[in-house]
Amino acid sequence: QVQLVESGGGLVQAGGSLRLSCAASGRTFSSYAMGWFRQAPGKEREFVAATLWSVASTYYGNYVKGRFTISRDLAKNTVYLQMNSLKPDDTAVYYCAAARSPGVVITEYEYAYWGQGTQVTVSS
Numbered sequence: 001q002v003q004l005v006e007s008g009g010g011l012v013q014a015g016g017s018l019r020l021s022c023a024a025s026g027r028t029f030s031s032y033a034m035g036w037f038r039q040a041p042g043k044e045r046e047f048v049a050a051t052l053w054s055v056a057s058t059y060y061g062n063y064v065k066g067r068f069t070i071s072r073d074l075a076k077n078t079v080y081l082q083m084n085s086l087k088p089d090d091t092a093v094y095y096c097a098a099a100r101s102p103g104v105v106i107t108e109y110e111y112a113y114w115g116q117g118t119q120v121t122v123s124s
Helices: none
Strands: 003-007 010-013 018-025 032-039 046-052 058-060 068-073 078-083 092-100 118-123
Touching: 003 092, 018 032, 018 092, 018 118, 032 068, 032 078, 046 068, 046 078, 058 068
Parallel strands: 010 118
Antiparallel strands: 003 018, 018 078, 032 046, 032 092, 046 058, 068 078, 092 118
């Protein structure tokens, strides 16, 4: 059974940085795509970033390009989201997700597995 556990969220001032981690377990993820999504209060969940376990292909939502970086550590089975230059609009619950896919996946419905989420709050 696939398990995804996020960590690293917290409270940070605008302009600051956080690094989120997503520890994956339960199977071999070499043929999986991994993604980060976020959901702010009263808003729909939206795509943030995605990558593949097999190769370092990445894709980002327009509003985080140049500020966020997704990466993965194969030895630790962990995916990271480095968030820099944070803005109050980045405040949300951030979710890690996994999808069995040969390519990067950016649509929410294609992800079969989800973590419980970690809260990120950016103060102005």
